[in-house]
Amino acid sequence: MKKNNEFKNFRKQKDLLITPDVLFKKYTSNSNISNLVKLTRNNIKNILLGKDKRLLVIIGPCSIHDTRATIEYAKKIKVFRKKYSSRLEIVMRTYFEKPRTVLGWTGLISDPDLDGTLNINKGLSLARKLLLKINKLGVPTATEFLDPLISFFISDLISWGAIGARTTESQIHRELASHLSCPVGFKNGTDGNVLIAIDAIRSAQASHLFLSSDKFGKVIINHTLGNSCAHIIMRGGKLPNYYKKDIDDVIKKLKIFNLPEHLIIDFSHSNSFKNHKKQLDVAASVCKQIFEGSTAISGVMIESFLKEGTQIVHNKTDLIYGQSITDSCINLKDSSDILKQLFNAVKIRF
Ligand SMILES: O=C[C@H](O)[C@H](O)COP(=O)(O)O
Ligand SMILES: C=C(OP(=O)(O)O)C(=O)O
Numbered sequence: 001m002k003k004n005n006e007f008k009n010f011r012k013q014k015d016l017l018i019t020p021d022v023l024f025k026k027y028t029s030n031s032n033i034s035n036l037v038k039l040t041r042n043n044i045k046n047i048l049l050g051k052d053k054r055l056l057v058i059i060g061p062c063s064i065h066d067t068r069a070t071i072e073y074a075k076k077i078k079v080f081r082k083k084y085s086s087r088l089e090i091v092m093r094t095y096f097e098k099p100r101t102v103l104g105w106t107g108l109i110s111d112p113d114l115d116g117t118l119n120i121n122k123g124l125s126l127a128r129k130l131l132l133k134i135n136k137l138g139v140p141t142a143t144e145f146l147d148p149l150i151s152f153f154i155s156d157l158i159s160w161g162a163i164g165a166r167t168t169e170s171q172i173h174r175e176l177a178s179h180l181s182c183p184v185g186f187k188n189g190t191d192g193n194v195l196i197a198i199d200a201i202r203s204a205q206a207s208h209l210f211l212s213s214d215k216f217g218k219v220i221i222n223h224t225l226g227n228s229c230a231h232i233i234m235r236g237g238k239l240p241n242y243y244k245k246d247i248d249d250v251i252k253k254l255k256i257f258n259l260p261e262h263l264i265i266d267f268s269h270s271n272s273f274k275n276h277k278k279q280l281d282v283a284a285s286v287c288k289q290i291f292e293g294s295t296a297i298s299g300v301m302i303e304s305f306l307k308e309g310t311q312i313v314h315n316k317t318d319l320i321y322g323q324s325i326t327d328s329c330i331n332l333k334d335s336s337d338i339l340k341q342l343f344n345a346v347k348i349r350f
Contacts (some may be wrong), residue, residue: 044091063324065325071137091141093301094141099144109126141159168197179212192270202259269327279302
């Protein structure tokens with residue numbers, strides 16, 4: 001009862017952010033979840049170092065907006081994860097913060113009611129509760145970290161993190177990556193610049209001074225440990241960059257700095273010109289490269305949901321169930337086909 005009142009006060013005072021401590025007490029992790037997170041992070045680390053020959057697959061909606069549809073989707077991912085576990089490490093995309101090119105909905109955490117009312121305390125609760133549920137199903141989760149303050153509310157439940165194309169060059173995000181315990185991928189820039197992502201990896205590997213909140217909301221000074229698993233995600237730019245020549249070029253650059261010669265290919269975004277169906281073409285090309293012996297491709301990212309395409313939010317009650325409200329996604333049938341193709345292609349590595 002006391003806990004609920006405490007929680008309500010935070011909601012009433014809209015200028016006061018709930019503290020992690022209150023949220024952690026209400027939505028508590030357990031040893032099964034922390035073991036899953038620990039194991040998955042370690043598996044991903046080994047994949048990115050080439051010690052585990054499996055392929056990392058980060059798959060899920062562009063953004064989370066409907067918790068019921070998300071759980072239904074997570075249950076499907078659970079089946080794929082089990083079926084393909086010998087060659088694929090499947091992690092679900094659970095993106096709660098959306099960076100925008102100009103303006104737009106900024107994600108479930110900051111605007112859980114999808115109407116600009118920006119009830120962030122409700123959004124943080126929804127996100128943490130959902131992450132607990134998905135992890136409890138045995139499905140590890142991946143997210144983009146955008147606001148460093150928000151990261152602390154959910155990072156214990158995240159097995160893989162991304163820094164987006166719009167923030168890879170930001171000092172604060174590089175420091176954040178250096179502080180996070182999960183492997184973190186840096187996207188190349190929106191214009192296709194891969195060097196900023198390589199600079200970001202080098203920066204995130206080092207120790208930094210990083211300011212964050214503790215669980216009671218006090219600002220603390222961290223001396224970060226450095227992220228030994230930072231890597232690059234090729235998401236296309238002015239042109240797609242999933243072709244062999246693009247990958248060879250990045251591998252050469254990674255070599256110069258003595259960085260692990262491994263990367264992740266994002267099938268979506270500028271690699272598919274935001275046309276969800278084109279993710280199938282990218283998948284075919286990547287499978288061919290893997291089958292022909294590419295060892296550089298350690299992981300892939302796929303934007304997928306229950307239904308294909310995207311929709312504009314006119315009215316929250318009129319939304320098509322299971323369809324994205326940000327970038328368009330492929331449907332379950334196409335997702336299943338791609339996973340099977342990836343599973344077959346990766347066989348060559350064993
Ligand atoms: O992944 C989602 C979008 O590509 C990213 O948030 C930018 O979206 P926008 O260009 O629609 O603003
Ligand atoms: C915003 C995203 O990607 P990018 O940063 O590559 O645009 C995303 O993956 O949701």
